[in-house]
Amino acid sequence: MSRYLIILCSILLLMISCKKDQKDDLEGKWQLREKICADGMSYQVDTVWYNFQNTLFAYQIYDPTYEKYDGYRRCHGIKQWMDDRQSLLKIRLVSDQQSVEDFLPYTDWWSEEQFFSVEKVNSKELILIRETTKYIFRKF
Secondary structure: OHHHHHHHHHHHHHHHHOOOOHHHHHOEEEEEEEEEOOOOOEEEOOOEEEEEEOOEEEEEEEOOOOOHHHHEEEEEEEEEEOOOOOOEEEEEEEOOOOOHHHHHHHOOOOOOEEEEEEEEEOOOEEEEEEOOEEEEEEEO
């Protein structure tokens, strides 16, 4: 009996010590819903997705005029946490279906490498800030 009690206590301690962090919450597909600029202008968006999986990143844009790949422009990249608190995120795009230089004009990014502050992330909402622009996503 005491053997089972020790095993049960060990399992409980293990479960308590495992904690979900922001990396786990960030993982998955996020649909951009709103972009708020420094001048206060707000833009509703529903054709942009950010996808996170471990260190991998995918930027996806729905463009019905783009005949390749079912109307989705995609570019993949690498994500990297820049601090221990997981509040500063670096994303770097790399060539994929099209070159990064050909992909950037369809985005509001000015280069293949961008830095974001993570204002909020939970199971339903992600808020990223890049310089003076706020991006509000919903889990897709």
